[in-house]
Amino acid sequence: MLKKFKTDLDKYRRYSNNSVIILLVSQQGLWALFVYRINNSIYKRRIPVILKRPLLLIGLFFQKMIEIITGISLPYSAEIGSSCYIGHFGGIIINAKAIIGRNCNISQGVTIGVSGRGSNRGVPIIGDSVYIGVNAVLAGKIEIGEQVVVAANSLVTRSVPSKKTVMGVPAEVVSENTSNFYI
Secondary structure, eight states, rough: HHHHHHHHHHHHHHHHHHOOOHHHHHHHHHHHHHHHHHHHHHHHHHOOHHHHHHHHHHHHHHHHHHHHHHHEEEETTSSEOSSEESSSSSSSEEEETTTOSSEEOOOOOOOEEESSSGGGGGGEESHHHHHOOOOEEESOOOOOOOTTTETTEEEEESEEEEESEEETTTTEEEOOOOGGGGG
């Protein structure tokens, strides 16, 4: 848990060049990631149910407090890889079954959620080093490849191959540019 949070913190330090104390006091994304990392660690551990449930209940209380204060919802059952960066305050909703790879950047107003019917119903699986722009929505049983850029205000409802930039409603591949300059 602390190892993954340290990678989150290191990424914030690289971006801002501020001290750890300044970042911990001022970055709401770090607050949400810290609570998420603790709760996810409890969720994944093999501990007796009689201990696990009360700990998760307490964790849920802190998750809801962070959600109210920051507008960032990171359920403990979601899978979020190391070196995550949530750069701005608010409006971020992640489905409890979402899978997000390592080294991803998530902008404000992003929704990663469930959509579809029958066997097509599900949530996104997002690869490593993906940049998700402001107010983007990724929904349904889709896969987003590695080093993908999802442009601001895009609606992604179909899978995206690696190393592409998508934009629009519905999102379409618009270039072969990768997320290298965004992350």
